[in-house]
Amino acid sequence: MTVMYEILSKEALNPTVVRISVHAPRIARKAEPGQFVILRAKEQSERIPLTVADYDREAGSVAVIYQIVGAGTMELNTLDTGDCLHDLVGPLGTPTHTEGLKKVCIVGGGVGCAIAYPIAKKLHSLGCAVHSVVGFRSRDLVILEDEFRAVSEELRLMTDDGSYGEKGLVTNALEKLIQTGNQYDQVIAIGPLIMMKFVCKVTEKYGVKTVVSMNPIMIDGTGMCGGCRLTVGGETKFACVDGPDFDGHLVDFDEAMARGAMYRDFEQHAREEACRLFQKEAESNA
């Protein structure tokens, strides 16, 4: 049986964030919120881990949302509906724990909202009261607003520049919600490392358990390379198999941020190369 990971649909959520739905019946049958897949766009592409944004078990499809940030995602973005990914493997990692929660605040930052949304949806379907705090740099980067609204009792939409929703950081809104008497069983924070770090600082003050979803550099996603290791509560953990969810109050964020920047120069260079290449292609096609 040859498996073809065909792109069934492709949609831009904002100028740099794209959602694709891919034919992958085996993955669709198993995937749960919080898990991830690894894909390769083409035969020589790097392996890119992306969290499962949605799945349709009947249709046999899984959706991922990616932000066009580097050479790898630029290359991925050259594929369109009807094209096939070269490789797709998953679902990997441990699903987000959603059982038995009565009231949860979901905090999503930027493209992290893509990962936070299926968790909010699942919690809502389980009868949990969901409050959502989602943050973006500005109005044109807002994604999944209607989707969050549909599954949240409370929704706070924040922008850094105040061009939409409230002006401010997600941590401001979260702290206000806690101060006004909301007692959460758990806060689930997904977004840039720096955001998750500061969300944890806020919740630590109020003693609210906080789960964060980590997405370090990794290769295989099955525990083999050890590149995704993190220090959690003084112990080394592999995000791919032990996570990606961890107790945010135990994660060493500073170390995770340093490790995440390991290949910054390479990535920068690869991005510039890719830009040049795509520019050339566009010119020759024009």
Place this chain on the structure above:
Amino acid sequence: MPDMNPKKTPMPAQAPEVRNKNFSEVALGYTRDMAVGEARRCLSCKNKPCVSACPVRIDIPAFVERVAHEDFEGAYEVLSRSTSLPAVCGRVCPQESQCEGKCVRGIKGEPVGIGRLERFVADWHRAQKTAPAAKPAPNGHRVAVIGAGPSGLTCAGDLAKLGYAVTVFEALHLPGGVLSYGIPEFRLPKQIVQEEIDGLRALGVEIECNTVVGKTLTVDELFEMGYEALFIGSGAGLPRFMGIPGESLKGVYSANEYLTRINLMKAYLPGSATPIKHSRRVAVVGGGNVAMDAARCAKRLGAEEVFIVYRRGLEEMPARREEVEHAQEEGIVFHTLCNPVEVLGDENGNVCGMRCVRMALGEPDESGRRRPVVQEGSDFVLDVDTMIMSIGTSPNPLIRSTTPGLEADRRGCLIVRDESGLTTREGVYAGGDAVTGAATVILAMGAGKNAAQAIDEYIRQKG
């Protein structure tokens, strides 16, 4: 009359100063004349000690004799009776502790170069472009193999030859297991691995990559899909770290990660999409083949100095002797009786040194090797910007943790009843590193072979 020259015919190789700057194969292989000459050194002993030391029991004197008579295809036929990957084994087997270690010629002089002859015969056969073996008639039974590494591929090949419809499920995007992600191009060209896999496909073996058993599918689901028996050859892929301070600094790699970036993801090629650190001074911790591979890769990527740091002595090193010699020739510096105690980092979290202690050898431990003991006050700092941990791997828990009734020992190795590889679950067989912990390609192949035979008997008994 055998040729009584006490020395092996030397293996032509790229010069050390040339090869430590490229990823092309180091050993170039015997010419026809060299092979025939070397084969004539064999005494054709009656009791064949070499055969008893071969994990897959190749009839070594028989194939060597055919080489001596220039019947290379005949020699290949003898090899293929026992091994499905001769081009691989001729290159990566630790011959000195197996066949060649028992060779009578080795008592006074050097043993017959059995590995080199095996490689010659396999390469000769590959160059002949013979028509692929005919697909055997199907027997109507289906078997699933988990893991497309040496044990899984061997098991799959043997079962396919018996007419089974075999599907191999592989977690990575390429088959080959350690042959693809671990052993570098300069020691085992990937073209050879590809050809061996093409050969299996020609036999009818299906390989489904991107399938993680334990995640994408479970063992129970494979039975539901109609496979009558399973072979687990999922290897020992989990890297160990030392648990010393500084292991999370940027520039500390597991050998698995380092080699996977280089071999599987081709990070050594210009324009590769996958990055690798181009280091200045590298310490590789460990003394096995994987450590040698990592060190030699680092050198080829342009490092000025590469160190092997090993806590026992050169004698105790588990690596193949040839790999140690090749590494030394290529300028790798060996710090034996030396053990790291801390990785040092700069203000940006990058590795900037490694604090080590000197060791001395004490009493033998349970492995029979003398136990290294720390010499107090012997601390010193090795100036390095990269550290590669190559201190062993253990089996991945993904399958055993999702398969009820499949038992493992405390090291995480699957428990098997006997040589057949039968696990604690009916119809589920296992072999290779998943059972033994990290070992060799040839032992894994031997286990795959035994399991194929046992699976055939099991399915035929069921009727």
